[in-house]
Every structure is written in C-alpha cells, then in structure tokens.
Amino acid sequence: MRTVVLREPGQFEMRERDRPEPADDEVLVAVRDVGICGSDVHYYEHGRIGDYVVEDPLVLGHESAGDVVAVGENVETLVPGARVTLEPGVPCRQCRHCKRGEYHLCTDVEFMATPPHDGAFAEYVAWPADFVYELPEAVSLREGALCEPLSVGIHACRRGDVGVGDTVLVTGAGPIGMLAMEAARAAGATDVLVSDVVGSKLDRALDRGADRVIDVTETDLDSAVDEYTDGVGADVVVEASGAEPSIESTLDAVRRGGTVVLVGLADEAEVPLDVLEIIDNELDVHGSFRYANTYDAAVDLLADGTVDVEGIVDFTDPLEEIDAAFRRSMEPDTVKGMISID
Numbered sequence: 001m002r003t004v005v006l007r008e009p010g011q012f013e014m015r016e017r018d019r020p021e022p023a024d025d026e027v028l029v030a031v032r033d034v035g036i037c038g039s040d041v042h043y044y045e046h047g048r049i050g051d052y053v054v055e056d057p058l059v060l061g062h063e064s065a066g067d068v069v070a071v072g073e074n075v076e077t078l079v080p081g082a083r084v085t086l087e088p089g090v091p092c093r094q095c096r097h098c099k100r101g102e103y104h105l106c107t108d109v110e111f112m113a114t115p116p117h118d119g120a121f122a123e124y125v126a127w128p129a130d131f132v133y134e135l136p137e138a139v140s141l142r143e144g145a146l147c148e149p150l151s152v153g154i155h156a157c158r159r160g161d162v163g164v165g166d167t168v169l170v171t172g173a174g175p176i177g178m179l180a181m182e183a184a185r186a187a188g189a190t191d192v193l194v195s196d197v198v199g200s201k202l203d204r205a206l207d208r209g210a211d212r213v214i215d216v217t218e219t220d221l222d223s224a225v226d227e228y229t230d231g232v233g234a235d236v237v238v239e240a241s242g243a244e245p246s247i248e249s250t251l252d253a254v255r256r257g258g259t260v261v262l263v264g265l266a267d268e269a270e271v272p273l274d275v276l277e278i279i280d281n282e283l284d285v286h287g288s289f290r291y292a293n294t295y296d297a298a299v300d301l302l303a304d305g306t307v308d309v310e311g312i313v314d315f316t317d318p319l320e321e322i323d324a325a326f327r328r329s330m331e332p333d334t335v336k337g338m339i340s341i342d
C-alpha cells in the first residue's frame, strides 16, 4: 500500500508498505480523507514537538475517515462497507484515568502521528474497533475526518461549561478556534466573539456566524469585549491561539466569576498570569487537552446539521501532492487543508 513518511524535517517520501492485517479487535480501514493539523505541520517543519521527536520515518495525519474493508474476528459493531471516522488516541483502558472515563489523560495513550506512532497518510490503517465510529448517510467522509478538531472544540466548551445564553470569546480563528465557535453555539452560546491577527480569518469567522470579530493588531481586545458586554466581560473565554499576549489577555476579557479555557499551546511553557486577578475575580482557569467521549457527539452534531466543519476547508490535494499541501498549509491565510486518498 502507498504511505507517505516524514523522513526528516521538510522531507516527505512516498513508500510502499505491507497492507496491515486487522487484529481480532480491529478493523481495516481504506483511508479516504485526512485533515492536515497544525501539529503535522510542526513536525514537518521542525521534526519535533517538545519531547516528541521524529527519530524514525513517521507517517503523519490523525484527522481521518474512510471505508471499512475487513474486520477482525471479535468485531461485531462494524462490517465491511461501513463509512467511518477514526479517533486517533487509543488509551490503555486499564489505568485509573481510563477507568474514570478521562481516557485522554492516560499516560500510555498511543496517539496517531505522535512519535513513535504512525498516523493516517496511508492507503490503509488497522485500528481498534472501539475507537472507530460509523458515519450516517448525511455525514461525508471529509466531515468525518474533521470530527477530530471538532472534538477539541467540543471538549474545550465542556471544560468551560458553556451554557445557554452565554457570551463566549474565542481567541484565535484557526481550525480549533473556528470549531470551538461551532461547539459553543451548539452548547447554547448566544453571542460568540472571535479575535485574531489575520483579517481574512476574521472575515471567515464573521461569515461563519461570529457576532463580533476583533483584529487585535488594530483594536484592544479588552475594550472591544467591554464595549460588547457593557463592561461585564465574556462568560467564557476559549483561548485557541497559543499566542502569549492572547493568553495573558484572557484574564481581562472574562467577566468576574467567569471561566477561561486554555487550549492553545504557547511556544514557551511559562506565560505570566496575574494570580491576584484570578483570585480577586474568582476565575476558573482550566486546561483543555485533546478530548474524551466526544466523537459520538461530533457525529450527531454533523448529522443534524447543527455544526458546519466543511466551511473551514481551503483546499483538498491528493496524497501524491502532500508536500505542496503542507507548504500551502503554512501560509497565514490558510485555515484547513486536506489530503484525499484514492
């Protein structure tokens, strides 16, 4: 089967590998659509993310969907021909975190495209059936693949306890911010404000239903939020840029008693946050890491038409043009690129 491996930073190579055999509890999926995530691009550019270093050729891609072509002998939930999306993180299922249902915190999780685990830029992937979700007729494979970043948005909104009537500020209009906005709306937020430093992305957020967009290169975030909320502040801030000034500004933009959810990963682990401001205003500040138990919700939201994910996609290129697709993904205007596999 065809795969693409990252050999070293900036160098993909098309490779033939043996088609995997599904184990007894696995299904074999012919992969059709795969999203390009910022983390894939980071590995492509730098060969590492923090302590995760690409030492051996690695298959990237963890936002995937395709067709089941074979099932292991214990699999009763899926049959060949099913259209599916793959949840990319498979935990140990045994540890305290797994047993509490917070399996995304399992320290033994094997996550696609995180060294040393291969991802989905390949013709076939064998994957545990309990982390494979069937897509109804109404959900396309492209949408199915984007259940992954949508899951990040759903989890962030769950962490922030976004509720009916809330005003939510999302900082950063990349794919995660855009889909956090969708998830916030689905959770009942009636006002969603979005900030970024790239005008075209804010235009896109506006087209996709943001009530107010804030270009922080021109407008002070705190003042804009104050103006919109009559000086109260946002009920929930979802920080989805990873930019240090944006992370710092979350504490000023949230209302007293409100919640800040930190999703974006800063380049530096240490970002100064005013502890007195957190205490005095009784803020809840939550980290949000990947997701758990979100895929069923993501598929249902797509099937109902409650959320739109396709609207964030800028282009789809074939697997053979992955190099150009990654370079295009690095352009500041791009929100989401995808790879299709025939």
Ligand SMILES: NC(=O)c1ccc[n+]([C@@H]2O[C@H](COP(=O)([O-])OP(=O)(O)OC[C@H]3O[C@@H](n4cnc5c(N)ncnc54)[C@H](O)[C@@H]3O)[C@@H](O)[C@H]2O)c1
Pocket: 037, 038, 152, 171, 172, 173, 174, 175, 176, 177, 195, 196, 197, 198, 201, 216, 240, 241, 242, 243, 245, 246, 262, 263, 264, 265, 266, 288, 289, 290, 291, 335
């Ligand atoms: N916690 C998790 O589980 C998790 C999962 C996926 C991604 N992430 C992180 O979330 C962040 C967003 O992911 P993405 O794929 O959308 O990234 P992205 O780089 O595509 O989007 C980030 C956006 O933030 C904007 N931005 C830059 N500076 C800003 C500022 N000062 N104020 C507002 N916006 C600003 C950028 O222009 C860009 O549009 C990244 O840091 C990523 O690493 C975290």
Ligand SMILES: C[C@@H](O)[C@H](N)C(=O)O
Pocket: 037, 039, 111, 114, 148, 149, 152, 290, 291
């Ligand atoms: C969650 C996922 O989208 C992210 N890129 C990660 O590797 O953690």
